[in-house]
Amino acid sequence: xxxEFTVNGQDYTLDVNPDDRLLDVLRDKLGLTxxxxxxxxxxxxxxxxxxxxxxxxxCTVLAIQARGKEIITVEGLEKNGELDxxxxxxIKNGAVQCGFCTPxxxxxxxxxxxxxxxxxxxxxxxxxxxxxxxxxxxVKIIKAVKDVIEG
Amino acid sequence: MKKNKLKYVxxxxxxxxxxxxxxxxxxxxxxxxxxxxLHARLLLSDIAHxxxxxxxxxxxxxxxxxxxxxxxxxxxxxxxxxxxxLEGMEIIKDERLFSDKIRYYGDRIAAVIAEDAKTAKKAVxxxxxxxxxxxxxxxxxxxxxxxxxxxxxxxxxTFSKExxxxxxxxxxxxxxxxxxxxxxxxxxxxxAMEPHVCIAAPDPFGNITIWSPCQVIFQVxxxxxxxxxxxxxKIRVIKAPMGGSFGGKGQPILEPICAFLAKExxxxxxxxxxRVQTIIGTRTRNAVIxxxxxxxxxxxxxxxxDIDILVDNGAYFTNGSAVNMAMAxxxxxxxxxxxxxxxxxxxxxxxxxxxxxxxxxxxxxHTITEINIDNIARSLNMDPVELRLKNLVHPYDEDxxxxxxxxxxxxxxxxxxxxxxxxWKEKWNRPKSKGRFVKGVGMACSTHGNGYHGAYxxxxxxxxxLTEDGGAYLKSGIHDLGCGTVTSIKQIVAExxxxxxxxxxxxxxxxxxxxxxxxxxxxxxxxxxxxxxxxKVAELAKDKLISYAAKILNCSKDDIxxxxxxVWSVNTPHYKVSYGSIVTETQNNxxxxxxxxxxxxxxxxxxxxxxxxxxxxxDTLTGLVRVVDFLxxxxxxxxxxxxxxxxxxxxxxxxxxxxxxxEEITIDKKGRIKSDNFNRYHIINAPDxxxxxxxxxxxxxxxGPFGAKSVGEIAAVASTPAVINAINNALDIKINSLPATPxxxxxxxxxxxxxxxxx
Numbered sequence: 061x062x063x064e065f066t067v068n069g070q071d072y073t074l075d076v077n078p079d080d081r082l083l084d085v086l087r088d089k090l091g092l093t094x095x096x097x098x099x100x101x102x103x104x105x106x107x108x109x110x111x112x113x114x115x116x117x118x119c120t121v122l123a124i125q126a127r128g129k130e131i132i133t134v135e136g137l138e139k140n141g142e143l144d145x146x147x148x149x150x151i152k153n154g155a156v157q158c159g160f161c162t163p164x165x166x167x168x169x170x171x172x173x174x175x176x177x178x179x180x181x182x183x184x185x186x187x188x189x190x191x192x193x194x195x196x197x198x199v200k201i202i203k204a205v206k207d208v209i210e211g
Numbered sequence: 212m213k214k215n216k217l218k219y220v221x222x223x224x225x226x227x228x229x230x231x232x233x234x235x236x237x238x239x240x241x242x243x244x245x246x247x248x249l250h251a252r253l254l255l256s257d258i259a260h261x262x263x264x265x266x267x268x269x270x271x272x273x274x275x276x277x278x279x280x281x282x283x284x285x286x287x288x289x290x291x292x293x294x295x296x297l298e299g300m301e302i303i304k305d306e307r308l309f310s311d312k313i314r315y316y317g318d319r320i321a322a323v324i325a326e327d328a329k330t331a332k333k334a335v336x337x338x339x340x341x342x343x344x345x346x347x348x349x350x351x352x353x354x355x356x357x358x359x360x361x362x363x364x365x366x367x368x369t370f371s372k373e374x375x376x377x378x379x380x381x382x383x384x385x386x387x388x389x390x391x392x393x394x395x396x397x398x399x400x401x402x403a404m405e406p407h408v409c410i411a412a413p414d415p416f417g418n419i420t421i422w423s424p425c426q427v428i429f430q431v432x433x434x435x436x437x438x439x440x441x442x443x444x445k446i447r448v449i450k451a452p453m454g455g456s457f458g459g460k461g462q463p464i465l466e467p468i469c470a471f472l473a474k475e476x477x478x479x480x481x482x483x484x485x486r487v488q489t490i491i492g493t494r495t496r497n498a499v500i501x502x503x504x505x506x507x508x509x510x511x512x513x514x515x516x517d518i519d520i521l522v523d524n525g526a527y528f529t530n531g532s533a534v535n536m537a538m539a540x541x542x543x544x545x546x547x548x549x550x551x552x553x554x555x556x557x558x559x560x561x562x563x564x565x566x567x568x569x570x571x572x573x574x575x576x577h578t579i580t581e582i583n584i585d586n587i588a589r590s591l592n593m594d595p596v597e598l599r600l601k602n603l604v605h606p607y608d609e610d611x612x613x614x615x616x617x618x619x620x621x622x623x624x625x626x627x628x629x630x631x632x633x634x635w636k637e638k639w640n641r642p643k644s645k646g647r648f649v650k651g652v653g654m655a656c657s658t659h660g661n662g663y664h665g666a667y668x669x670x671x672x673x674x675x676x677l678t679e680d681g682g683a684y685l686k687s688g689i690h691d692l693g694c695g696t697v698t699s700i701k702q703i704v705a706e707x708x709x710x711x712x713x714x715x716x717x718x719x720x721x722x723x724x725x726x727x728x729x730x731x732x733x734x735x736x737x738x739x740x741x742x743x744x745x746x747k748v749a750e751l752a753k754d755k756l757i758s759y760a761a762k763i764l765n766c767s768k769d770d771i772x773x774x775x776x777x778v779w780s781v782n783t784p785h786y787k788v789s790y791g792s793i794v795t796e797t798q799n800n801x802x803x804x805x806x807x808x809x810x811x812x813x814x815x816x817x818x819x820x821x822x823x824x825x826x827x828x829x830d831t832l833t834g835l836v837r838v839v840d841f842l843x844x845x846x847x848x849x850x851x852x853x854x855x856x857x858x859x860x861x862x863x864x865x866x867x868x869x870x871x872x873x874e875e876i877t878i879d880k881k882g883r884i885k886s887d888n889f890n891r892y893h894i895i896n897a898p899d900x901x902x903x904x905x906x907x908x909x910x911x912x913x914x915g916p917f918g919a920k921s922v923g924e925i926a927a928v929a930s931t932p933a934v935i936n937a938i939n940n941a942l943d944i945k946i947n948s949l950p951a952t953p954x955x956x957x958x959x960x961x962x963x964x965x966x967x968x969x970x
Binding site: 087092093094095096097098099100101103104106133134135137138143147150151152154156157158159160161162163166182184185186188189190191192193194195196197198199200201202 | 226229233234236238241403405406694854857862866889890894896900
């Protein structure tokens with residue numbers, strides 16, 4: 061099947077199988093390995109990407125469902141060699157430990173900030189409720205997102 | 212000496228690979244592709260106990276893309292124990308690569324190698340296994356009985372030990388009250404976000420290289436060499452980036468299998484588990500049944516304590532004795548109790564295998580004893596803080612069973628300062644809320660160790676070379692599990708040498724080039740022992756730098772000043788030379804290198820301590836508990852990197868709250884695992900986490916580098932009993948089985964109601 065879509069600002073036309081997940085296509089065909097597989101059922105959020113402005117778990121989206129859509133992964137956050145404010149804030153606030161959940165956390169937070177540049181702490185927590193982290197207790201992640209708003 | 216003016220130690224420097232992590236550029240093992248690499252998947256059993264009558268792999272073999280299939284029929288039958296990390300450890304060996312007998316739901320039956328992971332999975336599903344089923348034991352108390360089925364031929368009881376101090380009978384005779392509790396703790400999944408994965412690749416010389424997110428490179432090499440009957444030097448283990456471990460990746464599970472497959476097939480192999488396999492087929496925190504009996508006088512002085520611990524090994528032994536002994540040791544090191552006894556037994560059951568899990572017995576033993584301590588306080592109508600303060604250990608107390616001295620044990624400071632910061636008295640004395648939502652507070656203490664000194668050999672060798680450009684290269688077998696080990700070690704070396712941490716190269720472990728380390732990232736030893744070695748080797752290198760600088764600058768060693776990468780003589784302060792110049796001149800004029808190799812033996816094993824304070828809100832209609840406020844106070848000696856220490860504590864509390872409230876590997880009567888993915892295994896997510904506050908007690912430990920002690924494991928201990936105690940205090944119930952699910956809370960409330968009505 062033919063899949064035409066945009067990933068990190070670039071147009072692609074790919075040949076995909078009907079049972080390929082968006083996760084498989086991003087990782088295996090486009091080499092975007094920031095997209096991690098942690099549970100394969102949309103519960104851990106490690107594979108979160110932004111699809112047409114909304115955070116989705118790419119392990120529960122079929123590749124073909126991304127037809128005509130615009131996808132952003134962590135690889136697309138850096139602009140002209142400069143990290144996104146959110147990435148900088150994660151570094152500054154020590155929000156990263158093992159780093160396996162980090163790309164998914166960044167994408168869920170980014171999707172939130174794209175829709176709502178001034179979220180409350182509760183809204184931040186809700187935005188990352190589907191992103192599990194075993195290292196940080198979420199404390200510094202929430203602080204990192206808040207810092208971007210307060211900027 | 213500029214005392215107390217630390218330049219790098221104590222600072223919150225980000226983890227060394229943070230940029231690669233936030234950009235997604237860091238390659239974890241699952242992200243690595245090697246030329247010609249094939250993919251492997253395991254077939255795990257779907258019954259809990261039985262003999263394999265027949266394995267039919269014909270359909271799987273016929274699937275296009277399948278390259279090979281291995282079962283017990285064409286793989287080594289060497290028995291091993293994946294817990295062993297040092298040659299010479301004597302222990303039960305009961306594992307093999309693939310079983311002919313199934314002992315739990317998740318036992319390894321076969322591995323399929325295919326062109327890609329999808330094909331390997333399809334092929335695994337096509338393998339047909341016929342079993343002769345055997346009776347299943349899931350309850351450790353059932354396993355103790357004489358007339359039940361034996362899971363391994365020597366019998367189900369694998370270990371028993373008794374330890375005692377003082378005179379237990381005398382203590383109980385003098386008691387005004389005796390309080391007994393029977394408390395059970397469950398199997399917990401480590402839930403590192405990265406599922407288990409490994410790559411092994413053969414080379415034309417007959418060597419095998421393994422890339423693994425592991426905790427102990429020399430252990431992976433040892434076990435793999437044993438299973439494959441190969442010389443140690445033929446196996447190279449490289450510590451790869453780690454997407455979390457928490458003990459789960461401590462024992463080599465996939466590595467020997469993956470190395471075997473690579474050796475047989477002659478190509479690189481990636482062996483990966485998904486979440487379901489990681490939950491059922493790796494390791495778990497051992498479930499424990501604890502019966503504790505405590506004798507007190509009317510003033511709340513603890514006179515004696517007796518405990519009976521039953522550890523559920525699961526289907527294979529691994530660390531069945533070590534985890535029991537770890538619990539025993541912690542039991543004696545938190546309170547000053549003159550007369551105490553610990554009786555520990557371990558048994559096999561047809562359930563997932565136990566292994567290292569953050570805290571290594573501390574969460575279980577302290578959950579059991581700290582709930583009991585709070586139950587005593589409530590019965591005596593005493594503030595649990597006051598009861599603890601009467602009985603906790605003091606700095607430099609001796610271990611009553613002859614273990615290492617407790618060191619600068621500051622648990623009393625933790626409790627006092629924590630109670631004040633948490634406004635404990637005010638919250639404790641608050642009138643109990645009535646109505647649907649009830650609030651309450653609870654607290655608990657814990658202790659943990661700093662390495663293996665006193666139990667197992669604990670030493671590490673490091674090499675440090677100053678480079679021609681004024682940097683330093685530290686060669687050692689360290690492992691960063693995502694906790695910041697590399698950066699912390701660099702901060703220690705940087706502080707001694709007085710150069711910026713960025714100028715230090717400190718690669719992680721690689722058995723081909725790293726000097727030997729006796730125990731890896733286990734037993735909360737890294738900061739205390741490896742950090743101690745880093746400090747010592749840096750001091751020796753600095754001394755060598757000073758010696759040559761004296762020769763080069765034509766003065767005595769005492770005249771040399773070393774500061775911020777520069778060296779000069781007090782006689783000629785205007786003439787300053789860089790470390791790099793001294794290194795270069797030493798090479799050219801003295802044919803020597805500013806380089807030192809040192810083997811550091813851990814000199815002691817003090818305790819670390821904590822007091823955690825929790826406030827919970829319980830919905831008495833649904834039984835749902837929310838932790839609304841939390842303070843963790845930790846006696847860490849000195850934080851090498853404050854941000855990392857806070858991060859460890861935040862994450863540890865998340866694991867501890869989950870253990871208290873929701874996390875459990877649930878097993879039915881047939882041994883089938885129900886909670887085999889995150890929709891059925893509930894770890895605490897962001898909205899359910901309180902904003903954890905951290906208070907550090909930094910009073911310094913004599914043998915720790917810059918006074919530092921451990922934190923990573925103890926961080927996950929006291930939060931569990933603190934939360935349970937808060938629930939018990941709020942509702943005046945006795946939760947005695949973890950996790951405190953809504954069902955259990957409602958049941959306890961109904962029982963309380965019935966009791967009240969009867970009265």
